[in-house]
Amino acid sequence: MKNGTAPLAVENLTVAYRKKPVVRGVTFEAAEGELIGIIGPNGAGKSTLIKAILGLVPSLEGDVRIYGRPYGQQRKRVGYVPQRESVDWDFPTHALDVVTMGRYGHLGMFKRPGKQEKEIALDCLDKVGMAGFANRQISQLSGGQQQRVFLARALAQDAELYFMDEPFAGVDAATEKAIITLLGELKRQGKTVLVVHHDLATVADYFDSVLLINGEKIAYGPTASTFTPELLHRTYGGKLAFGIPVPAAFSAAKGG
Amino acid sequence: MWEMLNDPNLRWILMGSILLGFGNGIVGTFSYLRKESLLGDVLAHAALPGICIAFMLSGVKSVGLFLVGAAAAALAAAALTNLISRRSRIKPDAAMGIVLSVFFAIGIVLLTRIQHGSYGNQSGLDKFLFGQAASMTMGDVYVLGGTALGMSLICGLLFKEFKLVSFDPAFGRGLGFKVTALEYALLTLVTVVVVTGIQAVGVVLVAALLITPSVAARYWTDRLAAMTVLSGAFGAASGAAGAWISSGVNQLPTGPISVLAATGLFLLSVLFGPKRGILSKLLLRRQAKRDWISKQLAKAGAGAPATQAGTANPAGERGASL
Amino acid sequence: MSGFWIVLTGALVASCCAILGCFLILRRMALIGDAISHAVLPGIAIAFLMSGTRDSIFMLLGAAAFGFIAVFLIEMFRSGGVQSDASIGVVFTALFAVGVVLISLNARNIDLDLDCVLFGEIAYVQWSTLEIGGADLGPKAVWLLGFTLVVILLVISLFYKQFKLTSFDPALAAALGIPVALFHYALMGLVSMASVSSFESVGAILVVGLLIIPPAAAYLLTDRLGPMLVISVAVGIVSSIAGYAAAVALDASIAGCMVCAAGVLFAAAFLLSPKHGLLALRRARSRAAA
Numbered sequence: 034m035k036n037g038t039a040p041l042a043v044e045n046l047t048v049a050y051r052k053k054p055v056v057r058g059v060t061f062e063a064a065e066g067e068l069i070g071i072i073g074p075n076g077a078g079k080s081t082l083i084k085a086i087l088g089l090v091p092s093l094e095g096d097v098r099i100y101g102r103p104y105g106q107q108r109k110r111v112g113y114v115p116q117r118e119s120v121d122w123d124f125p126t127h128a129l130d131v132v133t134m135g136r137y138g139h140l141g142m143f144k145r146p147g148k149q150e151k152e153i154a155l156d157c158l159d160k161v162g163m164a165g166f167a168n169r170q171i172s173q174l175s176g177g178q179q180q181r182v183f184l185a186r187a188l189a190q191d192a193e194l195y196f197m198d199e200p201f202a203g204v205d206a207a208t209e210k211a212i213i214t215l216l217g218e219l220k221r222q223g224k225t226v227l228v229v230h231h232d233l234a235t236v237a238d239y240f241d242s243v244l245l246i247n248g249e250k251i252a253y254g255p256t257a258s259t260f261t262p263e264l265l266h267r268t269y270g271g272k273l274a275f276g277i278p279v280p281a282a283f284s285a286a287k288g289g
Numbered sequence: 290m291w292e293m294l295n296d297p298n299l300r301w302i303l304m305g306s307i308l309l310g311f312g313n314g315i316v317g318t319f320s321y322l323r324k325e326s327l328l329g330d331v332l333a334h335a336a337l338p339g340i341c342i343a344f345m346l347s348g349v350k351s352v353g354l355f356l357v358g359a360a361a362a363a364l365a366a367a368a369l370t371n372l373i374s375r376r377s378r379i380k381p382d383a384a385m386g387i388v389l390s391v392f393f394a395i396g397i398v399l400l401t402r403i404q405h406g407s408y409g410n411q412s413g414l415d416k417f418l419f420g421q422a423a424s425m426t427m428g429d430v431y432v433l434g435g436t437a438l439g440m441s442l443i444c445g446l447l448f449k450e451f452k453l454v455s456f457d458p459a460f461g462r463g464l465g466f467k468v469t470a471l472e473y474a475l476l477t478l479v480t481v482v483v484v485t486g487i488q489a490v491g492v493v494l495v496a497a498l499l500i501t502p503s504v505a506a507r508y509w510t511d512r513l514a515a516m517t518v519l520s521g522a523f524g525a526a527s528g529a530a531g532a533w534i535s536s537g538v539n540q541l542p543t544g545p546i547s548v549l550a551a552t553g554l555f556l557l558s559v560l561f562g563p564k565r566g567i568l569s570k571l572l573l574r575r576q577a578k579r580d581w582i583s584k585q586l587a588k589a590g591a592g593a594p595a596t597q598a599g600t601a602n603p604a605g606e607r608g609a610s611l
Numbered sequence: 612m613s614g615f616w617i618v619l620t621g622a623l624v625a626s627c628c629a630i631l632g633c634f635l636i637l638r639r640m641a642l643i644g645d646a647i648s649h650a651v652l653p654g655i656a657i658a659f660l661m662s663g664t665r666d667s668i669f670m671l672l673g674a675a676a677f678g679f680i681a682v683f684l685i686e687m688f689r690s691g692g693v694q695s696d697a698s699i700g701v702v703f704t705a706l707f708a709v710g711v712v713l714i715s716l717n718a719r720n721i722d723l724d725l726d727c728v729l730f731g732e733i734a735y736v737q738w739s740t741l742e743i744g745g746a747d748l749g750p751k752a753v754w755l756l757g758f759t760l761v762v763i764l765l766v767i768s769l770f771y772k773q774f775k776l777t778s779f780d781p782a783l784a785a786a787l788g789i790p791v792a793l794f795h796y797a798l799m800g801l802v803s804m805a806s807v808s809s810f811e812s813v814g815a816i817l818v819v820g821l822l823i824i825p826p827a828a829a830y831l832l833t834d835r836l837g838p839m840l841v842i843s844v845a846v847g848i849v850s851s852i853a854g855y856a857a858a859v860a861l862d863a864s865i866a867g868c869m870v871c872a873a874g875v876l877f878a879a880a881f882l883l884s885p886k887h888g889l890l891a892l893r894r895a896r897s898r899a900a901a
Contacts, residue, residue, distance in 0.1 A: 047855055082784075087785075087786045088785070088786075089785050089786060105788070106788070108787060108788045111786070113782075113786040115780065115782045115783060119782055120779055120780045120782070121637070121639075121779070123378045124637060124779045124836075125637070125830065125833060125835055125836050126775075126779065126834070126835065126836055127834065127835065130835075131779075133785065134772075134775075134776050134779070134780070136785075137772055137776055137787055137789070138787040138788065139682050143769055144773065145768075145772060146772065170834040172378075174614075174877060175870070186783075207759050266718070274667075324694055324697075326694065326696045326700045327696045327699065327700050328641060329700075330700060331703075334816070359711070362881060372726065374880065376881075376892070377831060377887060377888075377889070377890055377892075378831070379636075379827050379830065379831070379881075379888055380636065380639050380641070380643040381879060382636075382639055382640070382696075382829050383636045383639075383823055383826075383830075384827075385641070385873070386641040386642060386645055386666070386819055386822075386823035386824075387644065387820075387823055387827055387877060389645070389819070389875075390816065390817065390819045390823065390870055391819030391824065391870060391871065391873075391874035393816055393817070393820075393821065393870075394817055394820055394866075394867045394868075394869075394870030394871045395865070395867070395871055395874075396865035396867075396892075397730045397817070397863075397864045398858075398861065398863040398864050398867040399863075400862040400864070401862075401864040401867065402861060402862065402863045405863070406815055406862075415726070416731060417712060418725070419725065428658065443770040453795040457654075470785035478766045491797065493729070493816070494702065494704050494708055494711075495703070495709070496700060496709065497700065497701070497704035497739055499709070500697055500700035500701055501700070501701050501704065501705070503697075504697045504698075504701055507693075524821075539718075540715050540716070540718055541712065541715050542711065542715060542725075543715065544708070544711075545707075545708035545709075545712045545715070546708075546712065547712040548704050548707075549705065549708050549709065549712065549766065552701070552704075555701060555705075557744060559688075559691070561615040563838065565691075565692060565833075567691075578641050579719055579783050581888055588654070
């Protein structure tokens with residue numbers, strides 16, 4: 034299992050805000066080419082886990098390896114889609130420019146994005162069905178369209194391992210479809226994707242594996258064997274109201 | 290310096306400054322909780338053109354008229370700030386910066402017009418920039434002290450309502466309170482205390498009497514009533530220190546001294562406040578560290594797998610370095 | 612000739628501030644700019660007292676140091692649980708008060724009065740000229756501001772994409788390995804530098820006007836960062852020319868008039884901007900209702 038070249042190996046990761054630990058001793062290893070859902074109730078530390086892996090919040094202890102090496106040495110192999118609310122959409126820029134930002138990591142310190150970067154960006158916008166909006170000011174896009182711009186930007190990063198923080202939150206049907214197509218495409222290319230996800234009803238359809246967390250890791254493994262009523266019950270601590278029969282019936286507990 | 294207290298005039302000035310500081314501190318508590326601390330700064334700077342226009346229109350130096358002019362200008366500034374941040378993509382912080390600097394610039398333009406012009410009785414207006422408690426007359430002190438007292442009274446009477454609109458306006462609306470009216474009342478109070486404070490502390494720094502004492506008070510208590518009173522007391526002490534020291538030293542405007550006194554109280558609070566203060570946090574952290582280490586040791590001792598015992602130690606050390 | 616130097620000085624101040632201000636308002640840090648421009652005062656006063664001269668190098672160093680101290684303290688109190696606006700308010704009023712006290716107590720030793728602190732002495736800029744080898748090279752302030760502008764242009768254009776990304780999406784910037792904190796402090800350092808270079812000409816409080824108003828007007832007129840920077844500088848320069856003309860006509864503070872002129876331009880943008888103006892928005896709304 035531990036062959037050192039897994040896309041992502043997290044060991045005993047603990048993160049604390051102020052004094053309270055929000056992520057406690059999480060250990061897991063992502064397998065190449067898998068779509069992995071990170072599932073848990075609000076405040077379970079899902080986003081924090083991702084941010085700690087990417088070094089955006091300091092971790093108290095633990096070790097993160099990306100393809101066997103620390104994240105700092107592997108930035109170009111990692112793509113990140115933050116939550117949509119994390120930026121100011123009134124920023125004076127247009128969709129294409131936002132996507133071009135995904136190329137910044139590949140440019141050097143001083144180099145400006147040029148024609149080549151623009152072409153890559155346009156291509157990525159096209160993949161999420163947004164090519165027609167390239168010159169649109171970003172505040173004039175709908176929430177779903179903004180999400181797709183963010184996905185296109187992650188594509189432009191041309192990474193092997195992706196982290197997406199709630200890409201499905203509050204998006205329209207067209208965007209949801211676009212994201213699913215995109216995830217499938219990434220999987221076909223052998224990329225590994227970790228997605229923070231809220232909608233329990235769709236977990237079984239979207240993901241190969243799930244990581245159930247509620248502060249600490251509850252379970253991690255293939256969706257079929259891990260996304261079970263008992264483990265979910267432990268994850269949500271009884272917050273899922275009724276009987277928890279089969280995962281397919283979970284749509285009523287959306288966002289739980 | 291104590292003999293100053295024997296001078297009846299100075300005693301009045303001291304009294305006025307204390308009351309002003311008290312009123313500012315009390316109202317400032319609600320500004321702080323509503324996250325509107327810097328609004329006071331905007332209102333204060335914006336008062337300057339009001340004072341100048343009142344002087345240009347009337348040609349006399351009358352504190353009453355100045356207060357009216359200042360309050361009118363400050364309220365206009367508040368309305369404009371609101372208009373800009375609500376009706377355009379400009380964010381509230383930029384809107385405040387715009388209104389503050391434009392109003393102050395208008396004030397400066399008018400002030401230099403007055404200084405260069407033929408207004409005769411020109412001296413004294415620039416005292417409003419940094420405040421000059423010593424230039425207060427007995428009449429002023431009556432007016433200012435009365436206002437401050439009135440403010441404190443209103444805060445006392447509407448305490449429950451102000452608490453609600455500071456903490457959860459939406460809930461207050463649900464309960465049937467006239468939240469908008471209360472918000473305007475609070476804005477008016479802030480305007481009045483800032484404007485009355487100008488003569489003692491000056492337009493440039495008076496907002497500090499609104500902000501600093503309430504932040505300092507927050508370090509000592511988690512209860513709003515206690516925080517309000519404490520903030521008032523800190524404000525009063527700062528105002529007193531400003532008036533007292535500046536009347537004894539030539540060339541020293543009152544405002545900066547009052548602000549430094551308030552800052553001193555703030556620093557003491559940061560250091561020694563229970564629970565939130567630096568000292569008590571250090572103690573708490575040391576305690577937490579000790580707990581963490583003993584827990585890790587217990588874990589290791591309980592025959593945990595070798596790998597876990599191996600990580601327990603560095604964890605303890607890292608915990609210690611925090 | 613005197614008018615030329617005053618307008619040139621004003622235009623240089625406005626350009627420095629207009630560029631940096633764009634990034635400040637996009638990062639929602641307009642009031643941090645306000646705080647820095649106040650907080651540099653004790654640095655200037657101490658530099659005066661220690662060096663005994665109005666030498667720009669000392670002033671720059673002293674002011675920059677206090678600019679950083681202010682930013683650091685604000686951040687420290689904020690992370691300690693004080694609300695961010697209150698933290699700004701406490702820190703800059705305290706530092707500004709220290710500066711005012713230092714200047715008042717040493718009025719005889721410091722060739723700088725409180726009026727200058729508030730609204731500068733742009734009219735006197737031309738009298739203090741730079742002389743090298745007997746040759747009169749023009750006002751010192753112009754050289755200092757010119758130098759500052761060159762530094763700002765250099766830093767911003769070299770690291771344009773980093774400044775842009777750290778302003779728009781700091782999380783992604785950090786994930787890409789861009790040192791977000793470094794660029795934050797670089798921006799703060801430039802703002803401190805601009806504040807102190809502008810200080811003699813327009814004073815501490817009116818610097819804020821030139822830092823915030825032209826960028827805010829530009830923000831209402833365009834949806835691209837590049838043009839926003841250009842428009843912001845243009846608004847700043849027009850303000851300084853119009854402000855000077857108004858000041859001559861009214862016989863009033865030049866710096867004050869420059870900020871008022873900027874205010875008028877902002878008001879025009881606020882009302883009339885074709886896309887984001889009040890009238891355009893109102894028209895769009897009534898059309899949507901119809």
